[in-house]
Amino acid sequence: MMKQDNDISQDSFAVEYRQKIFGYKVKAILKPSYEDNLVLSANIYFTKNNRTFMLHSKSFGDTVFCNGRQDPKEKNLKILKKYNHKTVKSDYTANKDEQELMLLYKPFFFKDLDFDDIPELIIVHNSLAVRWHNGYDVYHIVEGVPILMDKPPYYNADNNGFGMTDYPKFDFKRKIITCPIPEGELCYTDFIVYGISKKKIK
Numbered sequence: 001m002m003k004q005d006n007d008i009s010q011d012s013f014a015v016e017y018r019q020k021i022f023g024y025k026v027k028a029i030l031k032p033s034y035e036d037n038l039v040l041s042a043n044i045y046f047t048k049n050n051r052t053f054m055l056h057s058k059s060f061g062d063t064v065f066c067n068g069r070q071d072p073k074e075k076n077l078k079i080l081k082k083y084n085h086k087t088v089k090s091d092y093t094a095n096k097d098e099q100e101l102m103l104l105y106k107p108f109f110f111k112d113l114d115f116d117d118i119p120e121l122i123i124v125h126n127s128l129a130v131r132w133h134n135g136y137d138v139y140h141i142v143e144g145v146p147i148l149m150d151k152p153p154y155y156n157a158d159n160n161g162f163g164m165t166d167y168p169k170f171d172f173k174r175k176i177i178t179c180p181i182p183e184g185e186l187c188y189t190d191f192i193v194y195g196i197s198k199k200k201i202k
Helices: 075-083
Strands: 013-017 025-032 040-048 051-057 087-090 108-111 120-125 135-142 145-148 169-171 176-181 190-194
Touching (some): 040 075
Antiparallel strands (some): 120 135, 176 190
16 A cells, blocks of 8 residues: 555545545545645545555545635635544535536546546646636556556646646547647637547547
8 A cells, every 4th residue: 555644634634435436435635735725735545455546636626625716705714624633524426417527526536538438537626727727637547556648638738737627628429539729718719639549630
């Protein structure tokens, strides 16, 4: 098991999900972000078959507890004060809207984003991407180890250090991903289309 400090420390609290998610027992340690103390970041621990790995969310977006950067009334600090030094049990609810691919208010989810019928693990950075859109890091899980998908369209070095935004559109029937450019603009001037080979096809 990977050695990680996943205990509650000063100015932090834990969230444990009651259900296993894709076979993983999941626990998150939330604390104020180093970049903005109004935001709660989290180390999220995934455990299966006595093996644990940790991934970091810069802005934890589970609305049971906080709203990432979308809360102007300092709700996150009130939540931290309420739960400080405690462990909170929570239900994890799956996405019920099939049209909503990239979730807005979940800290992580599993979805097949590369058309190989194997779900990837997506870590959400709530409201930290282009023009307040969310950022998403996409990971393959290989023999219990998360491997960041660090090539386009899953990774864009210009997106403040994390991977996708919610601008790209997925066509699962044709197995293509369409990315508008430039991201963040009201009127897109062009598109890049990626096929199942992960290469540009247009």
